Amino acid sequence: MAQTTQNTDVANTDEMRRPGAKHTAVRVWPVMVITIVYAAVNGLLLRYGTTNIHSAIALGVAPAIALLLLLIWWFGASRVPWKDRFLGGALFIAAAVAITLGQRTVSLGAMLLASALPFLIYGMLPLVLVTRGLRWSRGRWVLVAGLAVWTGVFSAVRVDSIGGNLFPVVSWRWQASTTEHAGMLTRITTQETAQLPEQPGPGDWTAFRGANRDGRVEGVRFSTEWSTPPREVWRRDIGSAWSGFILVGGYLFTQEQRGEEELVTCYHADTGEPVWSNGIKEKFEDGMGLGPRATPTYSGGRLYTQGGTGIMQCLDAATGETLWKRDLRKDALTEVPEWGFSASPLVVEGLVIVFTAGEEGKGVIAYDCSTGEPAWMSGHGDSGYCSPHLGVLCGTPQVLMVSNFGIESLDPAGGTRLWEHKWDIQTNPRCTQPIVLNGDSVMFGATGVSGSRLLRTEYASGQWQVAEKWTTRKFRPYFNDGAVLHQHYYGFDGERVACLDVMTGDRVWAGERLSGQMLLLVDMEMLLVLSEVGEVVLIPATPQAYEVKARFKAIEGKTWNHPLVGGGRLFVRNAREAVCYEIAL
Structure with missing residues (x-):
C-alpha cells in the first residue's frame, strides 16, 4: 500500500x-x-x-x-x-x-x-x-x-x-524611530525659575500615581459628553521615557531622554513651554523602549528622581539645580536590571526610599533627604519593578515592598523588617503597586500563572501575624495598576480591564483589551483609562457590568505612561509627545 x-x-x-x-x-x-x-x-x-x-x-x-x-x-x-x-x-x-x-x-x-x-x-x-x-x-x-x-x-x-x-x-524603516526622534530633539536651553507655592495645593499631583500612590483622584468632576472630544490646549514633542507627569503649582515635572542625555524637565502646565532642564550623560535602552522609567517625586521644594541606569538625584524644583546624586549600582552592589531601574522614589519623614534590586539586605535603600547619605539598607528582593509603597496596617505606618520574593514590610525610620510573606516568582516580574484594604489587609499580584493574593495582618503582644485570605489566578496584572472603590478593585487581568471583589477574590467582569494605565475619579465613580495605543476611555466604576461611557483618541503611538488629571486639564504623554486637554465641567 x-x-x-x-x-x-x-x-x-x-x-x-x-x-x-x-x-x-x-x-x-x-x-x-x-x-x-x-x-x-x-x-x-x-x-x-x-x-x-x-x-x-x-x-x-x-x-x-x-x-x-x-x-x-x-x-x-x-x-x-x-x-x-x-x-x-x-x-x-x-x-x-x-x-x-x-x-x-x-x-x-x-x-x-x-x-x-x-x-x-x-x-x-x-x-x-x-x-x-x-x-x-x-x-x-x-x-x-x-x-x-x-x-x-x-x-x-x-x-x-x-x-x-x-x-x-x-x-x-523610512520613518524616524523613537531613538532617532529623541536624538533629533534639540536640548532645552531655557533655564527659568519656577514660582512654586510653599505647599502643594489640593489639585496637585506630587508623586507616582498621586501622593498616596493609589491612583485616586478626588474633588474632580467633569462632563462625560465626549461626542465632541475635549479641546486640545497644547501638544509638543518630548523625549523618550515611560515616566509620568507630576503637577505642582501650575508646573509639570517629568523625565525624558534626548540624544545621549537623560533629563529631568519642568514645563508650564498652561502652555507646555519648558521652564528648565537638568541633564546627565546617561542612557538606558532595551526592547521595551528608550529612556527613564520612574516618575519624579516632589517634597519640600525638591524633586527626587531615579534614572534608568540607576542615577538618583535630588534637585531644586524651582531651578533644576542638582543638590546631590547617588549611583544605585554602587550603593546596592548591583547591575542595571533587565528593564532598567523603574521604581519611583518614596519620601517619608525626611528620608527618600528607593528599590534597587540589589543583593540581599540592599534591595531597598533609604537616603537622608537633606544630604543624600544612606540612612538604612534592607530588603530581600533582587528583581521587580514596583515602587516602595507607604501603607498603614493595624495603625502602623510601614513601607510595603513587592518584588520577586513576595512582599515585605519595613519600618520607615530604620528599615527593620516588621513582617514578610514569601511568594516567590521567577517567570514574569512583579510591576504593580500593593493595595491596602480595610486598615489590616494588603493585596498584590503579578501576571502569568501566579495571579493575585490578599493577606490579612494582625499585631498583638508585639508580634505581627500574616495570613493568606485568598489567592486567585483569574486576576493577573502585568505593569498596569488599578484602584479600589466600595470593596471592588478595578484594574487589569492581563490586558483586559477587569473588576475584582476584594472580599472573595472573585473576578466580577472582564472588559476590553486596553492594556493601559488607570485613574479612579472618585467623586464621579468613573475609571479613566489611557490605553496602550493612546486612547482615553471612561468606564463607570461599578461591579454591575463593563460599560464604556466615552472615549477619544488622545495621543499617537505606544503609550505606557500614566495619565494625570488636575486643574481642569488632562495631561497625557508617551515616548514621543505630550498633550494637554481641557476637560469641561
Missing part, C-alpha cells in the same frame, strides 16, 4: 512536470484545514485570552505549529515536484533569515518573524488556490511572488519596541 501511494505521488509529480501532459493540481485541502483550525485557535486566544502567556501562545506557539504542518504538507503531500519542494524550502529559510537578521538584535528579529508568520499562513491558501488554474511551470511563480512580497514587506519594517502583549511595535 505504501509503495502504491509513493508511486501515485511520483506519477502525479511527473504529470505536473511533463510539458503538454494532463494537468494535476496542487493538493489544497490540507492547507484549507490547517488555515481554518489556526484561524479558530487564534480567534479564541484573541477573544478570551488575557495574559502575556496567552499572547505568547498566539504569537509563537500557534503559528509555529501551523507552519510545521504546512511544511509537512509541502514536503509530504503537496504534489509539487521534489526539486521545487526543496527549492521552496530553501527560499523560505532565506526569507526567514533575512527578516530576522534585518533587525538590530536577533531576538527582536525573531519576534518580528513570529508576528509575520500569520500573514504567510493566511496568504498560503489563496495563493495555492490560484495555482490550481495554472500549470505548475507557471503556478510556482505565484508562490514565489507571494513569498517575495511577504519578505519585502517585513524587511521594510523596523521593530521599535515590544508591546504589553509581547507583540513587536513596528514602523517603516
Whole structure:
C-alpha cells in the first residue's frame, strides 16, 4: 500500500512536470484545514485570552505549529515536484533569515518573524488556490511572488519596541524611530525659575500615581459628553521615557531622554513651554523602549528622581539645580536590571526610599533627604519593578515592598523588617503597586500563572501575624495598576480591564483589551483609562457590568505612561509627545 501511494505521488509529480501532459493540481485541502483550525485557535486566544502567556501562545506557539504542518504538507503531500519542494524550502529559510537578521538584535528579529508568520499562513491558501488554474511551470511563480512580497514587506519594517502583549511595535524603516526622534530633539536651553507655592495645593499631583500612590483622584468632576472630544490646549514633542507627569503649582515635572542625555524637565502646565532642564550623560535602552522609567517625586521644594541606569538625584524644583546624586549600582552592589531601574522614589519623614534590586539586605535603600547619605539598607528582593509603597496596617505606618520574593514590610525610620510573606516568582516580574484594604489587609499580584493574593495582618503582644485570605489566578496584572472603590478593585487581568471583589477574590467582569494605565475619579465613580495605543476611555466604576461611557483618541503611538488629571486639564504623554486637554465641567 505504501509503495502504491509513493508511486501515485511520483506519477502525479511527473504529470505536473511533463510539458503538454494532463494537468494535476496542487493538493489544497490540507492547507484549507490547517488555515481554518489556526484561524479558530487564534480567534479564541484573541477573544478570551488575557495574559502575556496567552499572547505568547498566539504569537509563537500557534503559528509555529501551523507552519510545521504546512511544511509537512509541502514536503509530504503537496504534489509539487521534489526539486521545487526543496527549492521552496530553501527560499523560505532565506526569507526567514533575512527578516530576522534585518533587525538590530536577533531576538527582536525573531519576534518580528513570529508576528509575520500569520500573514504567510493566511496568504498560503489563496495563493495555492490560484495555482490550481495554472500549470505548475507557471503556478510556482505565484508562490514565489507571494513569498517575495511577504519578505519585502517585513524587511521594510523596523521593530521599535515590544508591546504589553509581547507583540513587536513596528514602523517603516523610512520613518524616524523613537531613538532617532529623541536624538533629533534639540536640548532645552531655557533655564527659568519656577514660582512654586510653599505647599502643594489640593489639585496637585506630587508623586507616582498621586501622593498616596493609589491612583485616586478626588474633588474632580467633569462632563462625560465626549461626542465632541475635549479641546486640545497644547501638544509638543518630548523625549523618550515611560515616566509620568507630576503637577505642582501650575508646573509639570517629568523625565525624558534626548540624544545621549537623560533629563529631568519642568514645563508650564498652561502652555507646555519648558521652564528648565537638568541633564546627565546617561542612557538606558532595551526592547521595551528608550529612556527613564520612574516618575519624579516632589517634597519640600525638591524633586527626587531615579534614572534608568540607576542615577538618583535630588534637585531644586524651582531651578533644576542638582543638590546631590547617588549611583544605585554602587550603593546596592548591583547591575542595571533587565528593564532598567523603574521604581519611583518614596519620601517619608525626611528620608527618600528607593528599590534597587540589589543583593540581599540592599534591595531597598533609604537616603537622608537633606544630604543624600544612606540612612538604612534592607530588603530581600533582587528583581521587580514596583515602587516602595507607604501603607498603614493595624495603625502602623510601614513601607510595603513587592518584588520577586513576595512582599515585605519595613519600618520607615530604620528599615527593620516588621513582617514578610514569601511568594516567590521567577517567570514574569512583579510591576504593580500593593493595595491596602480595610486598615489590616494588603493585596498584590503579578501576571502569568501566579495571579493575585490578599493577606490579612494582625499585631498583638508585639508580634505581627500574616495570613493568606485568598489567592486567585483569574486576576493577573502585568505593569498596569488599578484602584479600589466600595470593596471592588478595578484594574487589569492581563490586558483586559477587569473588576475584582476584594472580599472573595472573585473576578466580577472582564472588559476590553486596553492594556493601559488607570485613574479612579472618585467623586464621579468613573475609571479613566489611557490605553496602550493612546486612547482615553471612561468606564463607570461599578461591579454591575463593563460599560464604556466615552472615549477619544488622545495621543499617537505606544503609550505606557500614566495619565494625570488636575486643574481642569488632562495631561497625557508617551515616548514621543505630550498633550494637554481641557476637560469641561
